[in-house]
Amino acid sequence: MKARVTVMPKAGxxxxxxxxxxxxxxxxxxxxxxxxxxxxxxxxxLAETDPAKARAVAEEMARKLLANTVIESFRVEVG
Incomplete structure (x- = not known):
């Protein structure tokens, strides 16, 4: 399943x-x-076929590596 993680600097x-x-x-x-x-x-x-599980995995990846959540926000799209 494809997932897209968009990371942007937080406002301010x-x-x-x-x-x-x-x-x-x-x-x-x-x-x-x-x-x-x-x-x-x-x-x-992602190898995951369940959309909810794929979203959860992508969000975990974003929190742990892809985004610096102190200064960046992220959005996950699955499809």
Whole structure:
């Protein structure tokens, strides 16, 4: 079963990569971009066939390794 874990900086946490991307977009002439937040996406191919169990496994992976839960939040999609 496929699982996607999206990891993003929590609100209020400084995001220097997002700021740099925002400045670069402005430098390229893109207007109207108020804020850029940079994150990570992990696509997992799990052996688990039960969607609820696959979600639980992916969430555990995110908590233990994929996200720094002090400064990052994560979202899991299974399908």
């Amino acid at each position: 946490v400084l995001d220097p990569e997002g700021k740099a991307i925002g400045r670069a977009l402005a430098g390229l002439g893109f207007q109207g971009v108020d804020e850029v937040r940079a994150g990570k996406v992990f696509e997992l191919d």
